[in-house]
Amino acid sequence: MKKTGKEIWVFGDYRNYFRNRVTLQLLAKATDLSKKAGNPVCAVIFGSNVEEYVNEYIAHGAEKVYVMDHISLKGYNVETYVILMEMLAKKYKPEMVLVGATCFGREFAPRVAKRLATGLTADCVDLEMNDDGLLLQTAPAFGGNILAKIITPIHKPQMATVRPGVFKELPHNYQATGEVITVPIPKKLPENRVRLISSRHESARINKIEDAKIVVCGGRGMGSKQKFRKLYALAELLGGEVGATRPVVYSNWADHDSLIGQAGRQIKPLLLLSFGISGAIQHTAALMDAKFIIAVNKNPDAPMMKMADIAIVADANQVCSALIREIRRRIRE
Amino acid sequence: MTMLKMVVCIKQVPMVSELPWDSRTGTLKREIAEGMMNPACKHALEAALRIKHEHGGHITVITMGPPMAAEVLYEALTLGADRGILLTDKKMAGADTLITSFTIARAIEKECPGFDLVICGSQTSDSETAQVGPQLAEELKIPSAAYIESLECRGKTIRMKRLSDDFLETLEMDLPGLVTITTRHFHPRYATLSGLEEAFQFSDITILSAEDLGLSPDCIGMKASPTRILDVFSVTAEKENYVMKGAVKKILEEVFEKFGDKISSAMGKDLKTHEHSD
Amino acid sequence: MGVAALDFNPCMKHKLVRKTVREFVETELGPIAHEMDKDARFPWEVAEKMRSLNYFGLQIPKEYGGAGLDSISYAISIEEISRVSAAMGLCVTVHNSVGAYPIVLFGTEEQKKRFLPKLASGEQIGAFCLTEANAGSDAGGVETNAVKDGSDYVINGTKIFVTNGGVCGCALIFAVTDAQNPRKAASVFMVEKQTPGFSVGEIEDLCGMRANPVSSLFFEDCRVPEKNLLGRRGDGLKVGLAALDTGRIGIAAQALGIAQAAFEASVKYSKERQQFKRPISSFQTIQNYLADMAIEIDAARLLLYKACAYKDAGKNFGPEAAKAKLYCSTIASRVTGLAVQIHGGYGYSKEYDVERYFRDAKVTEIYEGTSEVQRMVVARHLLSAPV
Numbered sequence: 001m002k003k004t005g006k007e008i009w010v011f012g013d014y015r016n017y018f019r020n021r022v023t024l025q026l027l028a029k030a031t032d033l034s035k036k037a038g039n040p041v042c043a044v045i046f047g048s049n050v051e052e053y054v055n056e057y058i059a060h061g062a063e064k065v066y067v068m069d070h071i072s073l074k075g076y077n078v079e080t081y082v083i084l085m086e087m088l089a090k091k092y093k094p095e096m097v098l099v100g101a102t103c104f105g106r107e108f109a110p111r112v113a114k115r116l117a118t119g120l121t122a123d124c125v126d127l128e129m130n131d132d133g134l135l136l137q138t139a140p141a142f143g144g145n146i147l148a149k150i151i152t153p154i155h156k157p158q159m160a161t162v163r164p165g166v167f168k169e170l171p172h173n174y175q176a177t178g179e180v181i182t183v184p185i186p187k188k189l190p191e192n193r194v195r196l197i198s199s200r201h202e203s204a205r206i207n208k209i210e211d212a213k214i215v216v217c218g219g220r221g222m223g224s225k226q227k228f229r230k231l232y233a234l235a236e237l238l239g240g241e242v243g244a245t246r247p248v249v250y251s252n253w254a255d256h257d258s259l260i261g262q263a264g265r266q267i268k269p270l271l272l273l274s275f276g277i278s279g280a281i282q283h284t285a286a287l288m289d290a291k292f293i294i295a296v297n298k299n300p301d302a303p304m305m306k307m308a309d310i311a312i313v314a315d316a317n318q319v320c321s322a323l324i325r326e327i328r329r330r331i332r333e
Numbered sequence: 334m335t336m337l338k339m340v341v342c343i344k345q346v347p348m349v350s351e352l353p354w355d356s357r358t359g360t361l362k363r364e365i366a367e368g369m370m371n372p373a374c375k376h377a378l379e380a381a382l383r384i385k386h387e388h389g390g391h392i393t394v395i396t397m398g399p400p401m402a403a404e405v406l407y408e409a410l411t412l413g414a415d416r417g418i419l420l421t422d423k424k425m426a427g428a429d430t431l432i433t434s435f436t437i438a439r440a441i442e443k444e445c446p447g448f449d450l451v452i453c454g455s456q457t458s459d460s461e462t463a464q465v466g467p468q469l470a471e472e473l474k475i476p477s478a479a480y481i482e483s484l485e486c487r488g489k490t491i492r493m494k495r496l497s498d499d500f501l502e503t504l505e506m507d508l509p510g511l512v513t514i515t516t517r518h519f520h521p522r523y524a525t526l527s528g529l530e531e532a533f534q535f536s537d538i539t540i541l542s543a544e545d546l547g548l549s550p551d552c553i554g555m556k557a558s559p560t561r562i563l564d565v566f567s568v569t570a571e572k573e574n575y576v577m578k579g580a581v582k583k584i585l586e587e588v589f590e591k592f593g594d595k596i597s598s599a600m601g602k603d604l605k606t607h608e609h610s611d
Numbered sequence: 612m613g614v615a616a617l618d619f620n621p622c623m624k625h626k627l628v629r630k631t632v633r634e635f636v637e638t639e640l641g642p643i644a645h646e647m648d649k650d651a652r653f654p655w656e657v658a659e660k661m662r663s664l665n666y667f668g669l670q671i672p673k674e675y676g677g678a679g680l681d682s683i684s685y686a687i688s689i690e691e692i693s694r695v696s697a698a699m700g701l702c703v704t705v706h707n708s709v710g711a712y713p714i715v716l717f718g719t720e721e722q723k724k725r726f727l728p729k730l731a732s733g734e735q736i737g738a739f740c741l742t743e744a745n746a747g748s749d750a751g752g753v754e755t756n757a758v759k760d761g762s763d764y765v766i767n768g769t770k771i772f773v774t775n776g777g778v779c780g781c782a783l784i785f786a787v788t789d790a791q792n793p794r795k796a797a798s799v800f801m802v803e804k805q806t807p808g809f810s811v812g813e814i815e816d817l818c819g820m821r822a823n824p825v826s827s828l829f830f831e832d833c834r835v836p837e838k839n840l841l842g843r844r845g846d847g848l849k850v851g852l853a854a855l856d857t858g859r860i861g862i863a864a865q866a867l868g869i870a871q872a873a874f875e876a877s878v879k880y881s882k883e884r885q886q887f888k889r890p891i892s893s894f895q896t897i898q899n900y901l902a903d904m905a906i907e908i909d910a911a912r913l914l915l916y917k918a919c920a921y922k923d924a925g926k927n928f929g930p931e932a933a934k935a936k937l938y939c940s941t942i943a944s945r946v947t948g949l950a951v952q953i954h955g956g957y958g959y960s961k962e963y964d965v966e967r968y969f970r971d972a973k974v975t976e977i978y979e980g981t982s983e984v985q986r987m988v989v990a991r992h993l994l995s996a997p998v
Contacts, residue, residue, distance in 0.1 A: 015498060016498045016500075020498065078478075079476065102498045103479075103480055103497040104497060106464075107463075107478075109464075110463070110465075110467040110468045111468065111477075113431065114468040118431070118559055119431060119559030119560035120464060121560060122463060123462070141460055141461075146565060146567055147565070147567075148562050149564040149565075151561050151563055152559050153561055155559035193476030193506055193510075194477070194504050194506045194510075195505045196502060196503075196504055197504060198503045199501070200500065200501045201499060201501075202501045213600075214599050214600065224642050224643075224646070238596075238600055239600055250372075251637075251641065252638070253642065256516070269599070270598070270599040271596060271599035271600075282458075282461075292592075292595045300885075305576075306574070307574075310574065310575045311575065311577065312577045312578075312584055313578045313885075314578070314584065319581055323585060401623075404623050404627060408631075523660075525664045526664060526665040526666065526669065526678040527679070529627060530678050530679055530680055533624045
């Protein structure tokens with residue numbers, strides 16, 4: 001295979017390591033992309049005492065790791081990391097930079113792109129390499145079930161943020177070896193203009209729906225706020241959680257914490273029951289990892305029905321009531 | 334208490350969450366979509382209005398778009414903003430986030446010198462990039478924080494809270510600065526009808542072209558944007574599915590008959606799934 | 612003289628009025644409209660929110676605390692409220708048009724200052740009382756009387772079918788002030804609810820508009836000061852007719868809102884409902900129904916906005932308002948009837964909203980002048996024109 005020196009960089013976003021595997025997923029995708037032209041797959045890590053991540057990234061496909069390890073980088077500060085990334089990219093000139101579309105990544109990447117005066121595609125759901133070495137970036141656009149294929153033909157590096165969960169990580173290989181390039185941090189780092197006063201891990205409270213085995217999700221098709229409440233009874237019977245679509249949250253039928261979608265939560269239940277949801281992509285994108293989906297909608301052509309394992313063409317509210325009765329009966333028996 | 338000079342960046346987006354898609358021609362029927370103020374932008378304006386009502390201050394709203402986008406400026410004036418700026422020019426059209434933030438930054442520098450706080454919505458509902466806010470801060474060379482959920486002014490310093498990847502962070506920055514606001518808090522108020530009448534009677538809206546901003550056509554719009562859209566297409570993830578119709582009771586019986594094990598195993602409970610098994 | 616082109620595009624202001632009202636009512640009334648009707652409940656909690664947003668001062672001038680909207684904005688507001696809840700649309704239009712607007716037209720400066728701010732803020736909800744057991748279309752049959760006693764008038768009588776009756780804080784009462792010559796000597800009085808002798812009867816059990824507390828009002832030796840007389844003594848008919856001209860714009864808008872809601876529900880349902888393995892919207896009969904509904908709604912809307920434009924231009928808009936009221940209410944009944952038909956059995960069920968639209972639409976052909984009276988008004992106008 002012809003080898004090129006044009007590197008694909010993956011930003012090492014390890015703050016939420018055990019919950020968020022997007023960096024590993026990106027290393028896998030970068031490995032896949034590199035097959036065409038033999039681009040070196042590289043990871044970039046900033047922080048303090050990050051050696052374990054260096055090893056982890058090598059085990060997951062990084063051939064080279066750029067490391068800036070210093071006690072002053074402990075804080076996971078966007079501004080500092082932007083400065084370092086700009087410096088590094090200007091020095092080593094990567095061909096592509098991939099960043100996980102975490103909150104951090106989606107604040108960090110646009111600022112880096114601006115400093116490098118290059119293009120950035122947000123929240124990609126697919127990446128391919130064409131014959132000219134251009135990255136074909138597929139990103140959701142215009143809110144609907146519409147995707148745009150985007151390239152950055154001239155400017156370098158080609159940059160993309162990638163939605164967590166769309167690519168599969170490679171099985172780790174602790175025999176793998178990689179080159180570690182330790183880059184010293186600049187002598188005089190500018191002072192952070194945004195001061196971190198406190199930071200507290202909040203996962204326990206927040207992730208109830210994300211970790212639920214069963215999610216009962218409702219849309220406007222439930223009919224009214226009152227009818228929507230039946231979903232809570234159903235969820236309780238099943239031992240699951242209730243999720244909602246954006247219109248439902250906007251109508252105050254459910255609170256914002258139950259919003260399933262791009263602006264809300266991503267779920268991965270074993271069983272998803274979807275009631276009266278048509279299935280705009282902002283919503284469906286957040287439930288790609290659901291194992292088994294039962295959808296109820298009057299419209300058999302709704303996108304949500306097309307992605308369901310069982311599509312029940314009926315009134316959502318009616319089915320919900322009947323299902324509550326049915327499960328009560330079966331539990332009793 | 335210092336009165337803050339605030340700039341709120343807003344965008345008009347199509348009102349429907351699913352744009353009408355013409356499957357025969359493979360194009361968007363954009364013209365039949367009504368426009369509205371992007372929800373996160375409306376929350377951003379609400380954040381500014383709350384600061385104004387608490388501490389006093391002046392709010393300029395700025396948008397870039399076709400002439401019809403003036404509507405969201407009027408809406409903002411109705412809600413309590415003081416001044417509107419519309420950047421409209423065919424030459425500005427098709428800009429990606431890098432160039433959009435460049436263009437808006439030039440307008441802010443020209444029209445709002447001495448501003449203290451720029452507030453943007455965290456993302457738009459049409460393209461959802463969440464990039465313009467942070468890039469605008471870079472372009473204006475001011476500090477910024479994205480996905481802010483609450484903020485508190487202490488003179489020319491603001492303290493902010495946000496939930497970032499499961500970390501609840503409290504941040505502080507000196508102004509001038511920029512924040513982007515999520516839709517989680519700052520629920521927008523309703524417009525009053527007297528405010529609406531006044532917005533149209535005493536409107537203060539400035540319309541600026543590329544020439545007004547002294548921008549050459551080479552550095553704006555689609556021409557200057559590094560990204561290119563190759564193709565736009567509709568996708569519906571179709572999979573082999575089991576479609577059921579008819580009487581609800583019958584349907585549910587069949588669901589339990591055929592798929593009861595899926596429900597039982599997810600519940601971790603053994604539901605009686607087969608009617609006649611015992 | 613140049614000929615101005617007719618512009619059928621709503622201006623930015625009118626578009627924004629529609630969006631503003633729609634957002635509010637869809638969020639606040641949308642989820643409860645069905646239950647409001649079922650329980651015949653007036654939504655005080657929503658009325659409270661509407662107060663601070665000027666919904667009770669739509670056409671009251673700014674100096675008295677109103678929003679000072681033009682008539683098209685007014686009609687759009689009523690249309691949008693009624694599209695979600697006709698009963699609430701009724702409350703708002705009656706309050707604004709016949710409850711408050713006559714004071715704007717005929718009140719003295721002192722009266723405007725005394726009454727309008729409370730009405731504009733919605734602290735008091737307004738009502739207009741003309742109909743009696745033996746008087747409706749014929750205002751000459753009114754029996755409620757007001758007898759001068761010193762500097763007061765003493766009112767006795769019973770008014771029926773008073774919209775907002777159960778929630779009003781201030782009512783305009785149409786009463787006879789000259790027993791000898793009742794046809795010529797009616798007058799209108801502003802009477803506040805707390806006035807001794809003013810009492811509210813039971814809420815009527817009506818076919819539609821069930822969330823509006825329509826009731827009788829009783830006046831027993833109800834003493835009001837002379838300064839509460841609206842216009843001059845004996846001006847009753849003039850005040851009443853002017854009130855109804857304005858009121859008709861509101862009822863036309865209300866009927867239009869109901870029709871619009873029924874139409875939208877029908878389009879949606881006909882695409883979802885499958886018969887013979889295809890959506891019923893693919894059948895030509897249903898398509899014809901939908902086309903007719905759309906055309907009639909469009910025509911009605913243009914007629915209504917024309918009446919509004921006449922009013923804002925200071926022209927004699929009475930006949931135009933009568934045409935609009937007649938046509939909007941007629942098509943509202945027709946469109947809601949078709950909507951039920953398209954929905955089939957479900958349309959006849961309380962589970963679907965079209966059943967409510969169907970009931971609500973009927974009364975728009977009856978109150979604030981029946982369809983028969985509107986034709987009379989239109990005919991009288993066209994026959995009196997010089998040939």
